Amino acid sequence: MGKEYLDPFIIPRHVFITWIYAQRKLPIKTRLARFQRQDTICSLCLSEEEDDQHILFQRHYAQHVWQELKSWWSFPSQQSGQSWEDSLLSITGTQAKSHITYAIFAARIYYIWLARNMVIFQNKRIPSHHLIQVIKEQVRNRIFFLIIFPKNLRCM
Ligand SMILES: [Zn+2]
Secondary structure, eight states: OOSGGGOTTSOHHHHHHHHHHHTTOOOOHHHHTTTSOOOOBOTTTSSSBOOHHIIIIISHHHHHHHHHHHHHSOOOOOOTTOOHHHHHHTOOSOHHHHHHHHHHHHHHHHHHHHHHHHHHHHOOOOOHHHHHHHHHHHHHHHHHHHHHSOGGGOOO
């Protein structure tokens, strides 16, 4: 992933988490286990190892969120063996379209990570339909915000 996560359409706190993810530095269990005594079993499904790909993309929950977002917005198709990040680089069309695509991608990373943390730290499960609704609302609000407020009035 290049600098897409600095796109102004992306909400600042989503930029932060997406940037950490892109640096492969999210404090995911298999990563923490290199530095400390740590179980590596995913707290959500309790059956597989927790790593970035598993939590953010492959797990049933993440897949469900992704399917819903795909039916809402047309994402670039992912070739086999290609990462999601690389597929984002192949976006064609208007600039607005790529801005929105990045914004949705970043929101998805942010909220799935949040849902994972809610289970681990607060023992609360956010239903996937609720997460999807929040992602859509946040992206919509961000777009309206950027369209309605001229640059000099914005406080990023
Ligand atoms: Zn799992």
